[in-house]
Amino acid sequence: MTRTHYISRYALAAGLLLSALLTNQSLFAQEHQRAHVGLVYPLSTNGTRAAQISNTVSLHAIAGVSAGEDGVAISGLSTIIKGNQSGAVISGLSNTISGDATGAQIAGLINTIGGNSKGIVVAGLINIAKAAKGAEIAGLVNIAKEQAGVQVSGLSNIARTSGIQVAGLANSAQQSSRFQVAGLVNSAGMANVQVAGLINIAKKVKGVQIAGLINIAEESNYPVGFLNFIKNGEKQIGATIDESGNAVLALRTGGKHTYGIIGAGYNVRMDNAPYVLEAGLGMHVRFSQLLRLHLEVSNTANTDFGNDAYYKSSFRPLLGIKLAKHLEIVAGPSFNYVNYSSDLDAYRPNTVYNFFGAQSTNSLFFGGMAGIHFTL
Structure with missing residues (x-):
């Protein structure tokens, strides 16, 4: 083989290598496009390779597919992004992003993000993400498999x-x-x-x-x-009686500082409304292991479960003295407001102030309560 043949072969090999490098460089250069426009995959400017190409702007009449988006992507029905997304993606039905999403994702029905979302995600029905570090707003359900910043849903x-x-x-x-x-x-x-x-x-x-x-x-x-x-916390069952003759058995349940009240009882003085129902809230103020103050607001209804009823709201500071580990006596004044129909007998004979509506009587008066509580 002559020297000329060797030179020709080396020149051919070098030419093939250079051609391959230029071809690969051309392919890599096509991995990102400034604009991607189409009807539905693969009927678009990126064709069948759309899933391997990322874009800055994508516009599709029906649905678009891409490797990633770093600007704006808008589709009539659905946008599918195989990688990461930043900027804004808006679709009539759904957005599906396999990677991380930054910016805004807005869909008529559902957003699905395989990675983390940072920004705002809005869907008519459901948002699903691995972690939502921004805000998720959905008409139905938000799901973040790990952490979520702000979630608002119907x-x-x-x-x-x-x-x-x-x-x-x-x-x-x-x-x-x-x-x-x-x-x-x-x-x-x-x-x-x-x-x-x-x-x-x-x-x-x-x-x-x-x-x-x-x-x-x-x-x-x-x-x-x-x-x-x-x-x-603390649970007590107590028997109390107030100035109007309401004898109530009530359950007080709560934590170290606040508690709730729910009870029922009977009033022997009111033949027309003898049954008593009570619900309220309270707060403990501790002075020592044996002495504390109970600040309570309560709503009481005296009724016959028919036409007659009196509705009383009370504020009462009750002093509690612990007699034993599970036993406490309580007593204190109360300030009360009562409302009842004008055709009923007066709730209290002595009141501070009365004011009358078209068919109702409203009274303010002072009273008191005393009783015994058992700690459960």
């Missing part, structure tokens, strides 16, 4: 840990939550503040629990609800 929020959860029905934070507001139920491992229309459930509460009916916790010093089942 029905339910679910996260392992959360900052703020606001739901029309229920919130759940398996590990911890700083602030929960729900129309029905809140549930958390550790909570700072819980506000629910019906029930709050937590293992440990650092702040306050406010429920329309029930608070449940292992540790909670400030539960505000009519029934509070606190493992390290």
